[in-house]
Amino acid sequence: MERYYQKEIETASAEQIREWQNERFLKTLAHVWKNNTYYRKKMIDRGVIPEDIHSVDDLWKLPYLTKDDLREAYPYGLMSAPLSDCVRIQSTSGTTGKRVVAFYTKEDIDLWEDCCARAIVAAGGTKEDVVQVCYGYGLFTGGNGLHGGSHKVGCLTLPMSSGNTERQLQFMVDLESTILCCTPSYAAYLAESIYEKGIRNDIKLKAGIFGAEAWTEEMRRDIESRLGIKAYDIYGLTELSGPGVAFECCEQSGMHINEDHFIVETIDPDTGKVLPEGEKGELVFTSITKRAFPLLRYRTKDIAVLKREKCSCGRTFVKMSKPMGRSDDMLIIKGVNVFPSQIETVLLNQGLTSNYQIIVDRVGTTDSIEINVEMTPELFSDTINTIEIRERQITDAMKSMLGIFAKVSIVEPKSIIRSEGKAVRVIDKRKLYG
Amino acid sequence: MSVRQLSVFAENKQGSLYETTAILSEAGINIRAFSVADTNEYGVIRMIVDDPRTAAYSLSSEGKIVSVTDVVGVQISDSQGGLSKLLGIVSQAGINVEYLYAFVSSIPNTANVVLRVSDNETTEKILRESGYSLLTDEIARTQI
Incomplete structure (x- = not known):
């Protein structure tokens, strides 16, 4: 009953x-x-x-x-x-x-x-x-x-x-x-x-x-x-x-x-x-x-x-x-609400461009978020160590903004696909809504 | 006195190195020394070229991220222990080497070493005092 x-x-x-x-x-x-x-x-x-x-x-x-x-x-x-x-x-x-x-x-x-x-x-x-x-x-x-x-x-x-x-x-x-x-x-x-x-x-x-x-x-x-x-x-x-x-x-x-x-x-x-x-x-x-x-x-x-x-x-x-x-455009990643605009804020605060792409995936049962950012002259250096320190600063700033870890990957300038002049900001591979 | 080195950002993907060399070739640049440092996701191409200014301009107008850095270039003897002797002196002086690459020279029995250190002036002074000849942009352009 x-x-x-x-x-x-x-x-x-x-x-x-x-x-x-x-x-x-x-x-x-x-x-x-x-x-x-x-x-x-x-x-x-x-x-x-x-x-x-x-x-x-x-x-x-x-x-x-x-x-x-x-x-x-x-x-x-x-x-x-x-x-x-x-x-x-x-x-x-x-x-x-x-x-x-x-x-x-x-x-x-x-x-x-x-x-x-x-x-x-x-x-x-x-x-x-x-x-x-x-x-x-x-x-x-x-x-x-x-x-x-x-x-x-x-x-x-x-x-x-x-x-x-x-x-x-x-x-x-x-x-x-x-x-x-x-x-x-x-x-x-x-x-x-x-x-x-x-x-x-x-x-x-x-x-x-x-x-x-x-x-x-x-x-x-x-x-x-x-x-x-x-x-x-x-x-x-x-x-x-x-x-x-x-x-x-x-x-x-x-x-x-x-x-x-x-x-x-x-x-x-x-x-x-x-x-x-x-x-x-x-x-x-x-x-x-x-x-x-x-x-x-x-x-x-x-x-x-x-x-x-x-x-x-x-x-x-x-x-x-x-x-x-x-x-x-809100994403829910590992139960946490994430807005692309938050990510953009971090990137701009860190002196990067707003050319970015968010790739959300679920590997096994765990959500992952990766942020591709285009390399800029400010971020670049001839020493890998310097680039890595800057990358870490971005990752840390992202973590404190979003509350979850997001992998930040730096890609070549102009390599993020733009459709009709506008970048495709989010690729969600999880197919959550069937 | 130091040599200008070009660094170019390259994602780890097929064709990435070629893109850079093709741009330089098109611009009539001769690459005198070339080395690549790589991580899991990307690499940094480091080069000594005969015309750094034109090279940097051509690459950046093709959308590449380029930086020009002063590095220390030094001629050493192309014989057993040549590099070791140089590094011994650098190490003795308490200088930390960020990275280096070496290549043989067109001058007989001579090799060139490019050193990235935090303090170029001190390093060059020490090397000169130890009897080394330093590379300059001019030498890099014509003789190495």
Whole structure:
């Protein structure tokens, strides 16, 4: 029999969900209007005031928020609760320029953890389970989110954070972990290591909750068969709280969006026009229960399809497909968000040209990023040692900007292929979206 | 007193050296000495040519990355122990050699050594005091 973390909510009727959404949306709008000058100004610029909004049906009247707004309003501009009520920040990967910070009150964290707890229970988690969390802890939302959710379910929680595969495997075997939470590529990497070590029969995993990056159905089947588990997808964004905005159930055919906390829309990314539910488009979320950092109509840049139909798991929340692509140029590499513009900034800061090419690949199960840069007179020297020192400076600057290692290769001037006068900036060989 | 050396960036790919020599040949440049230092991904071609200025101009107008560096050129005896003797003197003086390459000369029983050091002046002074003849651009152009 299907189990739920919050049965009455997760299986609520469409009317009930609608009622919650209307009430919470209007309350959030009033809260934002009163406390957030940044969004209030956006509304005024658009000629809309709270009196124009009577229900969720009027949502379309409100202006969109984008990542650019979050950067412009950085750090406190979109905070809607007094600092004294906020207890936590989380942040996206990236740089000073690109960093996005989100704030939480105690209650915000509580509700976020509820969302993660729903995902864990949907993946079969109970208080008898041992949950190994190998998402990064710290500013990244992955670790803290699933950790909190796991506590709520009452599971024994292993706050492993990312990396140190030896130790991960040792704990996995010794403590008999049953649920694994990490990025799908790390799960695949762990599976490989388990086979190499010949400890497949010593592990007790039954399920995995994998998110923070795109993965295909093929990858799911591969991980499932190698680890002998069920692999579940989870979706979220730091801007909206973190993982747990949507999660998969036993059907494994799309992720239920926690509609008691978020209103979802799909829009045409080019025109901004709202699309009928069921059409492929960019997902836009409105958070309706948050106090510190409620975002109204936040454009995710993720392209997906919504499906509202009876689900065999009994949950009534709408389902979103796996993201099928991005409407911007953001790359997700090893679970980290990377924008080509960040790379360009480093190159220009280092006195290089903006002629570069990013090659992303997945070797085995590990993402790799290589940046080809054209040699310049400033970088060149007759001694290899000098060139290598400069190369290292670029690599270090790249690492501190992106948060991950990127191999920098120097190529001949004018050797980077240009199409119609414009360089092809990114070659992604991973084919993540099938 | 020193000799001007041309360095050219070359990616490790087929035809890369030829591209450089073809440009120089086209420009009527005679290459007097040629050496390549390579890493996994790229190489640096180092050359002494008869006309460094024209050579550098031709290469860079073909999109090559070129640098011109002053290096120390010295004539040594083309006999057993010749190079070793020179390096002994350099080492004694506490001079660190970044790289060097050597080639025989058209002058009988003579070889030439190109040295890349951090301090050309001191090195040249020491070598002169030890009785060595140093190469100049003029000598490189005509006699080596």
